[in-house]
Amino acid sequence: MSKYIFNLPDIGEGIAEAEIVKWHIKVGDVVAEDDQLADVMTDKATVEMEAPVSGKITALAGEEGDIIAIGSMLVEIEVEGDVDLEELEELEASADNVAEADAGVAKPVQAPEIKEENANESAKTEVKKESEETPVTDTEKTEVKPSDEGQRKVLATPAVRKRAADLGVDLGQVKAQGDHIRHSDLDAYLNYGSGQGYRPSGGSQKRADEVIKVIGMRRKIAQNMAESKRNIPHFSYVDEIDMTEIEDMRGDLNANRGNRPKLTILPLIITAICKSLPDFPMLNATFDDEAGVVTRHGSVHLGMATQTDQGLMVPVLRDAQDRNVWQLATEIGRLAAAARDGSAKAADLSGSTLTLTSLGPLGGIATTPVINRPEVAIIGPNKIVERPVIIDGEIHARKLMNLSISCDHRVVDGYDAASYVQALKHFLETPVLLFAD
Numbered sequence: 001m002s003k004y005i006f007n008l009p010d011i012g013e014g015i016a017e018a019e020i021v022k023w024h025i026k027v028g029d030v031v032a033e034d035d036q037l038a039d040v041m042t043d044k045a046t047v048e049m050e051a052p053v054s055g056k057i058t059a060l061a062g063e064e065g066d067i068i069a070i071g072s073m074l075v076e077i078e079v080e081g082d083v084d085l086e087e088l089e090e091l092e093a094s095a096d097n098v099a100e101a102d103a104g105v106a107k108p109v110q111a112p113e114i115k116e117e118n119a120n121e122s123a124k125t126e127v128k129k130e131s132e133e134t135p136v137t138d139t140e141k142t143e144v145k146p147s148d149e150g151q152r153k154v155l156a157t158p159a160v161r162k163r164a165a166d167l168g169v170d171l172g173q174v175k176a177q178g179d180h181i182r183h184s185d186l187d188a189y190l191n192y193g194s195g196q197g198y199r200p201s202g203g204s205q206k207r208a209d210e211v212i213k214v215i216g217m218r219r220k221i222a223q224n225m226a227e228s229k230r231n232i233p234h235f236s237y238v239d240e241i242d243m244t245e246i247e248d249m250r251g252d253l254n255a256n257r258g259n260r261p262k263l264t265i266l267p268l269i270i271t272a273i274c275k276s277l278p279d280f281p282m283l284n285a286t287f288d289d290e291a292g293v294v295t296r297h298g299s300v301h302l303g304m305a306t307q308t309d310q311g312l313m314v315p316v317l318r319d320a321q322d323r324n325v326w327q328l329a330t331e332i333g334r335l336a337a338a339a340r341d342g343s344a345k346a347a348d349l350s351g352s353t354l355t356l357t358s359l360g361p362l363g364g365i366a367t368t369p370v371i372n373r374p375e376v377a378i379i380g381p382n383k384i385v386e387r388p389v390i391i392d393g394e395i396h397a398r399k400l401m402n403l404s405i406s407c408d409h410r411v412v413d414g415y416d417a418a419s420y421v422q423a424l425k426h427f428l429e430t431p432v433l434l435f436a437d
Contacts, residue, residue, distance in 0.1 A: 001078055004053055008040065008061075008074045015042045017069045020062060021216035025075070029057045037075055040068075041216055045346050055079035065215035155180035217310040228373040231289060233409040236368040237417045239425060243384050244399045246431040253325070260326045266358060267328035269381055271434045272427035273356070274300050274321040280420040284354050286374040287411050294376070294411055303352030303372055304332060306339045313339045314372055316352045325434075354379070367404045376408040377417070 008018060018040040025037055031051045038049045059076035061068050068074065154171045156164070160181055164171050167190070174181050174189045214222060243265070250263055257263070277284050281296040288295070300321045303314040315335035320328065338344040355372040356379050363383035371378050382402045389398040403424070407417045427433050 001080065003058065004055065004077045004079050005073050006037075006049075006052055006075050006077060007071050008049070008068055010070055011040075011042055011047055015070060017067050018042045018047075019215065019219070020064055020066050020068065021046065022064060023060065025057050025060075027057050027060060031055065031057060031077070040074075041220070045349075046216075046342075049074060051075075051077065053077055053079050065213050065219070157182075159183075160186060217313075221311045224373065225370055228370050232371050232373060234368070234371060234406050235409050235414060235417070236404055236406045237414065237421060238366045238402050238404045239418075239421050241401050241403050241425045242389070242398050242429050243401045246428055247384065247399050249431045257326075261329040261333060263325060263329050264332075265381070265384070266332060266356070267325040268431065268434065269428070270302060270317070270320055270328050270356065271325055272424055273302070273354075273379065275427050275434060276420065276423040277321075277354075279423060280416060282412055282416055283377045283407070283420055285376050285411065286353060287376050287408060288374060297353040299353070301351055301353045303355035303375070304335055305355060305357035305369075305372075306336050308340045310342075313344070313349065314352060314355060315339045315344055315348045316350065318351075356380075359383075363401075366402045369404065369406050371406055371408055376411040378406050380404040380406075 011018065019042075020038055021041045022039040023037075024039075025031060025035070031037070032054045033051055035051045036048055037051050039046055040049060041047075055077040057075055058078045059073070061072065061074050154174075155176070156171055157180070160183055161171065163183070164174070164186060167186075169186065169189065171181055174185055176182070176185050246268055247265070250265060250268060254262055277300060282294075284300055285294050285296045287293075299319050302317045302320045304317055306313050306315060315338065317323075317328070317331055317335060323331065335344070335348060338348060352372065352375060354375055354377055355369075357367075357369045358381050359367070361383060363381065366382055367380040369378045369380045380403070382404065384399050384401045386397055387400050388395050389400070390396075391398075403421060405417055405421055407414075
């Protein structure tokens, strides 16, 4: 027997450490060569680690959520006989190559399975104990009908019985600390009792507490958001935009789209963003805090905030300014699908210069989105709603939308942000300009 230490290979792109997001094995398991050992996550992607040799797992580097350095032990494997060192070096080199190839694909992160305690087990035991209690008797107290489960006389004051009836509580299951049930006994049952038979009208039963470790994509999101709010002095600006004309245009375009993808409002908003940005280069920019350098980008690489099962991801729609609305619609669909099914490549998830975040029909009245660092601005269209508007003294039904923008006040002045939104508003309210050279 000999021990083989499998070190975390160099995943490439200057990565110095990785997070263990899921173990597929445990100490004592027997694995075959190429069996999956763990999923590890870097800033760029999630990578599957496979066993380079067959043997028995004797040690693991840590728990899910732990951060380990490149080159440090990931697992220890007990193998039969002696292992050739040159062969091991070749195996590690091949593992590095596989990891580098896989680093280009962001795979879904499976959150660790959280086991819930069965709150009803203790509840059943408590009910059983209560049903075996010797009934108290006191002819001076008011008797109520015996409960179906306890089949015993229950003594309580009229006030307690009325409160229990209002709550939907069977007093036959409430344990009295004295010779009759008091309000304190009812409180104890509601707070710590079985809950069996207790379901207030319109209420829901209590659930067991869950303790969920913040790891993987969720931890990465938490870190990025905390760094953004901690380092960037945000300010937000919101304005109302009349979307009636552009929505009518969208309907006409969809009615004549042929075999092209159906348009949502996003491709039209993106076109308006790209048309209005050239006069406001300070918004399509990134800020290097350490170097104190702002880079104003000539191309619009638009981040598209996308909700997935693993959390919020921001795939990047590259060179948005060069695409027409149909091309934008196709690329939006591709990126959203890749983010949600885990097939997005690392290149799809980095390099944005400005981000668009939209909740669609859930958009609400207004949002104050958090900037996607190191960018300096993020734009958030909200829900389109039909409301009455007075035009030339007459009331008209119009489709209105609030549009939010958050900016980095170190780089963007409030006047610049407001002026940009007015320019964007002009394009959205005069949609024919979107198709003019």
